[in-house]
Amino acid sequence: MNTTKVIASCIVLALIGTPAISLAKARGGSGGGFSGGSRSSSASGNIGSRGSRTHDQNGAQPIQQSATPKPATATPPSTATSPSPAAQPTPASQPSFLQRNPLLAGIAGGLAGSWIGHMLFDATESSAKTNEAGDAATQTAGASSNNGLLLFLMVLGAAAAYYFLKVRRTPAPVLSGITRSSAVTGSLLAESSTATFRPATTDLDITIADKAAFQQLLTDIQTAWSKQDLAELKHFVTPEMLTYFSTALAENVSLDIENRVEDVVLGRADVREAWTESAMQYATVGLHWSARDYTVSTKKQRGEPGYLIEGSDETPAESSEVWTFVRFQNGKWLLSAIQQ
Incomplete structure (x- = not known):
């Protein structure tokens, strides 16, 4: 029992x-000025925005800090006429x-x-x-x-x-239907799989006057940076870039150091890409220049031990960076991004 x-x-x-x-x-x-010379600054490096192409590969290092959100990566639709068996969705087991x-x-x-x-x-x-x-x-x-x-x-x-x-249970039919992975390129299904909307862009012709403006901006920005003059910098950069400059200068002040870039001479300016989206015009340019780029201690006098922290205040150094400029409806160019 x-x-x-x-x-x-x-x-x-x-x-x-x-x-x-x-x-x-x-x-x-290693470059000069803000992004390279202020090597102790956490705000230095690859910064800024390039419109819809902010996170595109353009041969330079990717932008790490930007006000433009990074879009989610979407898998491009397959171009094959018949999808492979591995690409078919696996039917879910019936409970x-x-x-x-x-x-x-x-x-x-x-x-x-x-x-x-x-x-x-x-x-x-x-x-x-x-x-x-x-x-x-x-x-x-x-x-x-x-x-x-x-x-x-x-x-x-x-x-x-x-x-x-x-x-005796009858198996449920597999309803595969149309998936986004099998959508034809250009269809509404393929378009809806894109995480963010990318505005249409058109190529832009860069003139000699534009290149002269880029050269002048390089000199003006490095001069204002050396003087730690944010009021002057705001005339040459976008508000986003001004925030990065302000942060870097504040860190230098906290560390009792100054980075100076003097006698800037532009050697070459290579336009990598230039385009228009909506009412904004962008130009990404590879800049190569020489300058006396050095960092000093604000607590020491020239000639005292420990005054010169980094670089040389006598010998020019070569620098190369990729700068992106932006303007609104053919206005004046402003610095909007820096890449190494």
């Missing part, structure tokens, strides 16, 4: 525990009946457990009463026989339920 109770208890726990497990599975599832109906399974388990418990304890009570009357052996044998028959019927019913729910 004790063995029968243990077996029945295990069955009850299995019936009650299965819906809980199913429910859990269903839920679980079982217990997973799809955890509430019904729980109710069924509870009813089965109650029924089994009632049968067992009723049989035990009947056996105890019969023992008091003096016919214990016969009644106990009958209860055991009934319990054995009950267990056999339960196993048979569980096998039948498994057969109809698992073996």
